[in-house]
Amino acid sequence: MPLLVMKFGGTSVADLDCIANAARKVQREVERGYDVIVIVSAMSGRTNELVGWVEGTSRLYDAREYDAVVASGENVTAGLMALRLQQMGVPARSWQGWQVPINTTGQHGAARFVSIPRENIDQKYAEGMRVAVVAGFQGIGPDGRITTLGRGGSDTTAVAFAAAFGAERCDIYTDVDGIYTTDPRISRKARKLEKIAFEEMLELSSLGAKVLQTRSVELAMRYNVRLRVLSSFDDTDETSGTLVCAEDEIMESRVVSGVAFSRDEAKVTLVTVEDRPGISAAIFEPLAAAGVNVDMIVQNISERDYEDHPGAVTDMTFSCPVNQVERARKAVEDARAEGVIAYDDLAVDDDVAKVSVVGIGMRSHAGVAARMFRALADENINIKVISTSEIKISVLIDRRYLELAVQALHDAFQLEEA
Structure with missing residues (x-):
């Protein structure tokens, strides 16, 4: 059978x-x-x-x-x-x-x-x-x-x-009765999706959507297991809920399929790190050993240059879950004490949130970042860090603007429309 x-x-x-x-x-x-x-x-x-x-x-x-x-x-x-x-x-x-x-x-x-x-x-x-x-x-x-x-x-x-x-x-x-374009508790315009590609669901899960566990989506994508997410409390049939499937089962993909967010993020910056080959490994190997889940990483030219070596230092910024900040702090401070790395200061902003737009349609459409940044600018929301991949764009913003940012992006990409 x-x-x-x-x-x-x-x-x-x-x-x-x-x-x-x-x-x-x-x-x-x-x-x-x-x-x-x-x-x-x-x-x-x-x-x-x-x-x-x-x-x-x-x-x-x-x-x-x-x-x-x-x-x-x-x-x-x-x-x-x-x-x-x-x-x-x-x-x-x-x-x-x-x-x-x-x-x-x-x-x-x-x-x-x-x-x-x-x-x-x-x-x-x-x-x-x-x-x-x-x-x-x-x-x-x-x-x-x-x-x-x-x-x-x-x-x-x-x-x-x-x-x-x-x-x-x-x-x-x-x-819940399926996968929505964003959390319906934040945006009343959130719409239930009939289908979503494995890659999109994987990004949404990893970026804060709680409906499916990230490892389960990875496994489903690897073995092409069709998933259907639906409510236990509704009378359902084989067409109910949301189908998570291969991209080729979706006739025409939207540019952006959903807006995900993670409320409990922190931004950590090592100020005036020596700019040399191997410095990134020297920083992130101790963080990995300490079990810190590093996400967005940005390297900047430091405002503080050594007088005898202008331009030879950099600032290294990364994000991690706010409950891992102390673990991250201890890891880099221990690395400095051991002489593995050197930096002047460790700056932590633990009042930020991550907001992301996700869609496999980004592969073939230009201007997604511009539309996203314009929507946030129109709401006077400042972007602290930006990270991109082939099918997602993520930004760190002040946590107090999270709901406003989600609603603005949902409107900007017209996700309430089928």
């Missing part, structure tokens, strides 16, 4: 009534002739509760035991979903990561997939099972211990199963 993967997030399985609602959607697909793999998250709020219990027990916890505790939330949901389906007359069985088995690397809390053998689940399908309810977010490491994939890992689990089993489609059920 054709196979479908259905993933239900935490809000979609928040209580027994929600689980029953999700089970009815699964039952409908079984009645349409599909075998189904259901990937479930923990009930809404449960993972945070489990993390709190771990941290309340030990601040310096063993990562292996952390994974054992936090993975239990998905196990509960999987069992409850299988029980509900059985009660509805649907042959279903729950599966924990080690039972599949979902083989991963041994990096606890941030494991990656190695393989998902099909034999065990395929055997149960042959014996009459119609639905395999798999606990998302978890796997088993090389040492036989439970591993977890990091926050949002159930999305990645769903895509990995769709790729491994050759699923016709992977449906991601959540508390």
